[in-house]
Amino acid sequence: MGANRHRTSSFSRNIAAPVAPISGVKHGLNGAMFVSSGICDLDRILGGGFSMGSLVLVMEDLEAPHHMLLLRNFMSQGIVLKQPLLYASPERDPRVFLGTLPSPMPSKDDKSLERDVEQDKGLRIAWQYKKYFGEQSSDGQQGGRDEYCNDFDLRKPLERHFLTGPHIGCFSLQGFPNLDPLRQTCSKFFAQVPRYDGNMAYPGRIAIQSLCAPQ
Secondary structure, three states: OOOOOOOOOOOOOOOOOOOOOOOOOEEOHHHOEEEOOOOHHHHHHOOOOEEOOOOOOOOOOOOOOHHHHHHHHHHHHHHHOOOOEEEEEOOOOHHHHHHHOEEEOOOHHHHHHHHHHHHHHHHHOOHHHHHHOOOOOOHHHOOOOOOOOOOEEEEEEOOHHHHOOOOEEEEEOOOOOOOHHHHHHHHHHHHOOOEEOOEEOOOOEEEEOOOOOOO
């Protein structure tokens, strides 16, 4: 009687190694990675958002400045997620533009939590005595959860504490005969993007307003 032989197959399953999660990055098929445009509906149309490493050119229309909405939301989304941002503009002081960026709206979970807290307060304290008690701020309950894409309130500017820190850089295009200084600034920006064990820890965003537009 012959010995039992173990059958071996010449085919093996190619199982991809698990990918470490990166804040503010969505993983798609075939290893694709996306960052949010800052507009949730646009992300769904694009199949997830802007592809990592892609260059997106938006034609400006002075009569319908939707490009400014996309620019502001794209920048605000990166700042809220604490992603490194480089903003270049033909203005003399590009940092002034940061004051026009919209603020993220509270998520549905935050709104329901605030409503539950208010109802609980109403049950514990008679309404005529409420004015004698200080209302505690709920800042720690809002904005504490990172989201891939936020809804933004265009009427409310981004809070000042979001705009402080070394992860935001600005560059003025004025006074340069060519784009070499901008290219060098972008190279320096990429070199300073945080990395962890050789891999990218945060995706960087570069927003250039009115590139090659007549000034």
